[in-house]
Amino acid sequence: MTEARPRLRRTVGDSLEDFERDLISNLYYQRGTTIESASGPDGYHTLAVTVRDRLVDRYARTAAAHYAANPRFVYYLSAEYLLGRQLRQNLLYTDTERWVRPIAEDLGVSLEALEVYDVEPGLGNGGLGRLAACLLDSMATLDIPAVGYGIRYEFGIFKQTFRDGQQVERPDDWTFYGNPWEFPAPDDRQLVGFYGTTKADPKDPTGLKKHWVPGETVRGEPSHMLVPGYGTQTVNIIRLWQARASRESFDLARFGVGQYVEAVDDIVKAENISKVLYPDDSTELGRELRLKQQYFLVACSLRDIIRRYRLRNSGWEGFADKVVIQLNDTHPVVAVTELMRLLVDEHGVGWDEAWSITRRTFNYTCHTLLPEALETWPVRLLERLLPRHMEIIYAINHFFLEEVRAAYPGDEDVVRRMSVIQEGDERRVRMAHLAVVGSTAVNGVAELHTKLLAETTLHDFATLWPERFHNVTNGVTPRRFLRMANPRLSTLITESLGDEGWLTDLERLHGLGTAADDPAFRAAWRDVKRQNKVELAAAVERSTGVLIDPDALADVMIKRFHEYKRQQLKLLHVITMVNRIRADPQATYVPRTVLFGGKAAPGYHAMKLLIQLVNAVADVVNTDPVIARHLRVVFPPDYNVTKAQFVIPAADLSEQISLAGKEASGTGNMKLALNGALTIGTLDGANIEIRDRVGADNFFLFGMDAPAAAALRRSGYSPRSFYEADFELRLAVDTIASGAFAKGDRSVFAPVVDAMLGRDEYMALADYRAYVDCQDTVAEAWTDTERWTRMSVLNTARCGFFSSDRTVREYCAQIWKVDPVRVSP
Ligand code: HBZ
Incomplete structure (x- = not known):
């Protein structure tokens, strides 16, 4: 390999002194201000460009190496692209956080205070x-x-x-x-x-x-x-x-x-x-x-x-x-x-x-x-917006359909099904077909x-x-979703495994398997989880005003709101817990915090109404002194990558309850399991592979699998028959219908009830009984703290496969x- 370009000179040093000098210089000459008069944003921007410049050096060398090779x-x-915040990541990747903390302290600011400007x-x-x-x-x-x-x-x-x-x-x-x-x-x-x-x-x-x-x-x-x-x-x-x-x-x-x-x-x-x-x-x-x-x-x-x-x-x-x-x-x-x-x-x-x-x-x-x-675009729109591309699509399709006809002589049905053009009142281009x-x-x-x-x-x-x-x-990056999101657990893992090699070779987490049997290690593991929950509780209180108990089971459902993901099923479980507590307030219940996070598309009215219902249920639960002793429901708004990094390390239970055959993979399921949350889930998407790896004993499985769901649909699914056959389900649905979450107004959430009893497109009612029973098993398991912790450790230990490094390989x-x-x- 010959160096085709002149050697690149490094422009930033790699010592603490260089870093400090560059910070001051950037504050003066980039930001045009002084230490005495710098604002928070000044501090953030200055730190950001100083860290960034360390990466620019590497980028220049990367470009040169790529050019040569x-x-x-x-x-x-x-x-x-959902990149997440950049500052912490780049501090970690340049190994400069150890300098920034003392420097910031000297200047009387904290990294956390500057990070609020990291959008x-x-x-x-x-x-x-x-x-x-x-x-x-x-x-x-x-x-x-x-x-x-x-x-x-x-x-x-x-x-x-x-x-x-x-x-x-x-x-x-x-x-x-x-x-x-x-x-x-x-x-x-x-x-x-x-x-x-x-x-x-x-x-x-x-x-x-x-x-x-x-x-x-x-x-x-x-x-x-x-x-x-x-x-x-x-x-x-x-x-x-x-x-x-x-x-x-x-x-x-x-x-x-x-x-x-x-x-x-x-x-x-x-x-x-x-x-x-x-x-x-x-x-x-x-x-x-x-x-x-x-x-x-x-x-x-x-x-x-x-x-x-x-x-x-x-x-x-x-x-x-x-x-x-x-x-x-x-x-x-x-x-x-x-x-x-x-x-x-x-x-x-x-x-x-x-x-x-x-x-x-x-x-x-x-x-x-x-x-x-699956995207399709009207032919007429393409003809107008991209006339040449539409011609090319016709030509591609022409040659392609010749191939299909050669493979299936006389079968015009297969030609119609495979064509890039979908015929009908409005002809459309099937983008997935074009892609294949x-x-x-x-x-x-x-x-x-x-x-x-x-x-x-x-x-x-x-x-x-x-x-x-x-x-x-799919896979997830262990840098952001374990090391950055969960520094305490990362330290514990590194101490146990001896070094940080797991960060780039995640299968090494298997080494934690034996530690799962060590009571001292389990106690340390629990302690980390608890500290993460204390931190989450403070953040939740700031954003919702609701106090949550760090010792309660943290049950989280974080993902976009979609009917197939079945937030409605989770809500039926929450309402069932409410009804049980109401029916028997003296009984003992495993204390739970149910945390929802996620957005609904602005035009997706059914899901926006469901969000409203979650909030309404949360209000009733959190303000009823009897219920709130056992259960809290919180829904911090604006779930995003930053919030994911807060919630995931504190989760005990990961809700992955889509109708089997609908969730392509899921990646939140991987992030949560990697952070020691146990999954309650259906045999859907990557849940199956998670369960295969962590072991059936360490995963709460419920519900229909994909063939069973398909068979039920073929046989003519009637949500009403499930409603009528199950007392608790009927009570939960009726509670919504009664207006109990709308100050007695029965009309507000009537569309939710109608959707459940009418079509129930994703068969939440069919899986309700299995789900609620499985949640009872979860509660039971939670009371055996040592066993739960062991399961939690084993989830982390056995999820190394789900590193996006493996995916990229x-x-x-x-x-x-x-x-x-x-x-x-
Ligand atoms: O992609 C998700 C899948 O639902 C999930 O199962 C999978 O793990 C993940 C990564 O493979 N799909 C999406 O997130 N899809 C979209 O966000 C989307 C955005 C615009 C669209 C359609 C879908 O027009």
């Missing part, structure tokens, strides 16, 4: 966005050359507040005070077209090459954030695109005549593209804008990928050897057509060669099983999910191309075929 790169395309970039909705962040962390940690591409939404996921118990969404103006972690890179801006017309190329006899004349162009301006690896020198980047109007968009003439609003019309329209993250698909509004976002991300990123490829390579034959693109769900799938367009129309590559390159470049991860969550057709590998995110994908949603494709289908079970081996590039210090 010219390796195959992974490009991760995702509409969402989490909420550029995602839930599991899919957080998975993207975990994978980036692990790729850097494993020295995998990678870039994440996303959108720099001006407003991230909304802030959730409660007014009279109802969810109220407020904008998340996350960059209001500036973001010290990002670097604008205006030189790498890209132009993106929309609308317009296409023209045939008279010189092209095949008719497959065309010329697109867009009717509108928008600039994409990138900035990047650093993604450091843990325990290594590699620092990768995530590149985020922001939409900017082209310069001509400002109408000076109109402005001159006082038409101030009209003068900036085009600017506003263009910049709306990256204005706001879509809070999933539940709202019909703004569909066109959402498709625009998707194409904007794809167009900017592909041009950037090609630019990077050309820095060291020429010709197109080798493109797929240097570039592998992972499509995170269907949101960026229009990339398949964009790469075809770039190759065929703009770079003159023949269709067949372009298709071979494209197919070898892309891979697709599916994150759902719900048919309604245009990819080398397709993967599900847990074993059951992959199996069900191949058997149901993508059955025809898995039959035609079995070699394309893979499973890569599997992607590398099965799908990406990339090798690490080491960066020397």
